[in-house]
Amino acid sequence: GAVVSQHPSWVICKSGTSVKIECRSLDFQATTMFWYRQFPKQSLMLMATSNEGSKATYEQGVEKDKFLINHASLTLSTLTVTSAHPEDSSFYICSANPDRSGSYNEQFFGPGTRLTVL
């Protein structure tokens, strides 16, 4: 159990277009999900905390109008990269914290989405 999926696993788009990435908790509910970005040979950088039923909380330096987050249900959060540019090319990873657990460490990561902007 406790599987998190992401869709698509990879995407190539033209500069200026928008791309939506989905993060789903397959067998548990998650009020809180997180979005990370990882550039090659670098660590995961937390972008935002996605909260079901409320606005996402963005980390300092992350443009909320550029990276739109919608946590529409207890099993789905989406990240939309608007007007993507080549510098947005990265590996985007989500994680979810099961509602059933009071423990922080039950945070499960998705497999990631590779975005390439031409």
Next chain:
Amino acid sequence: GESVGLHLPTLSVQEGDNSIINCAYSNSASDYFIWYKQESGKGPQFIIDIRSNMDKRQGQRVTVLLNKTVKHLSLQIAATQPGDSAVYFCAEIRTGGFKTIFGAGTRLFVKA
């Protein structure tokens, strides 16, 4: 700013040897520290964690040591195997929430 970082970016070990991966952190208020393993093109995989009021915790073939005096965290892997080759990240959970802050990462190469 505050960060969680690593001393060594790469580590190469012989199969069967023990591996030690180190991490330095700066936020003394963190509640938990976690080690993750990430294989190429995949998301992080939880390995082991330790609460801030502990100094050692053991799992299967892995041990995490926490030295709060010098703000140092280490991951020891016993009898390292080729399947252990990956990038290892330390991470911290800061007080007040589930937000996880990742360190820089160490790539572990296991030579057969």
